[in-house]
Structures are given as structure tokens and as C-alpha cells.
Amino acid sequence: MSAPARRLRRLRRSELPPDTVALARYLIGSIVVRDSPEGRAAVRIVETEAYLPGDAAAHSFRGETARNRSLFRARGTAYVYLIYGTWYCLNVAAETRGVGAGVLIRAGEPILGAALMRARRPKSPERDLARGPGRLAAALAVDLRLDGVDLCGPGPLWLAAPLQAGQTIGTSVRIGLTREAHRALRFYERGSDFVSGPRRLNS
DNA sequence: TCACTGATCGTCT
């Protein structure tokens, strides 16, 4: 693993495409950075899913509530929620304020602080540290306290610009849904070992 | 590698 700490550059909100699908694609190759008292950990995003306005599979579909309000804030706001009573999932609010939509960060390749992430997920092989949304959140110590954080701000969780561009992006249906299960709104880096999901979705 | 199952609890019906 390289140690590009000095080269990480915070993304400005104006750099985030103001469209959910465009953002989901844009985030492939971008970096999630987590600063904590234990140190810094970062993963390169290799898999995302888009949850659009008017999308019956999206948490925002039935309107704003106490739980999903972060999805309705400015793009670049973190939306964190608890799933199956055990795991957290990290999303990025994707549209203008008042419109509910987001991008789920599904998987990442560890690029910094792997030892820290391993300490947070002791039984996990390196490849599985952040392979899947629940694992990624655990590896980065993301929980409800980070819900609503500005990922383009100076906080403990932020987005950094890609270190190198030019990945080939594949598309598939989203994972784990019952509603709107046919829509091709999942994006992943072709050829990456750090992508989750069954093999047939990762060609 | 895939399919199946239990764990677990906040949110919304």
C-alpha cells in the first residue's frame, strides 16, 4: 500500500456533478478519508449505487423524515443509517437541497491506514476490509454520529480527489433490493478485486 | 463459488 497522505486533496462541492447518476459514476476512483483519534484511514471507491428522486427503492421515496433528512440536504452531505440492526451504510446526498437522492458507497480499496482498518475488523482478510457497504463503514468507523457531516467540509469524514483517473466503469442492477430491482444503477470499477457482489454482476 | 440461514433493532405501517 502506498502512503499518499500529503497528496490527498479535498473535493469541493462544485466539483461534484449535480446529478445522482453522474455523481455515482464520478465517485468511482475518488477517495473516502476518515480522520479519527487513532489516525487516518482511506479507501479508494470502487463501487457505488444511485438512489434517484422518485425511486421506490430509495429511502427518500416517501418524503423527508427524521431518519433520512440528510438525503435532502446539499449534495456532498453524508447520510448514514443502520441496516439489519448491525451495520451502517454510508451515502452521499446527491441533488440540490430539498430533493431527496443519494449515492451508496458500496466498496473500496484500502489505500491508507490498513492496519487501523484491520484492527476494526480483526477477522477480515485485506481484500474484505471494505468490500461491501457494511464492511466499508465498519473499517472506517462510520456510525450515526457522522450522519449529516459535510463530506466537502473540514470534518472527520471527507472526500478526496482521485489519485489517478481513467478507470473503466461497469454497470449492473443494484444489490439486495426487492423494489426497482431491474434498474441498472450500480457502478463499479472493472477488474477490481475489491468490488462486492456475485461474479455475474461484475463482468 | 454459490445458496441458504440466523442475527438484530430502528423505522415506518
Next chain:
DNA sequence: GACGATCAGTGAG
């Protein structure tokens, strides 16, 4: 009173 944007463990092929 269900039902999840999931995961780890198990067993079969």
C-alpha cells in the same frame, strides 16, 4: 408487527 440498500458461517457442487 413486519421488514430491510448486510454479513459471517455453513454445506454442497
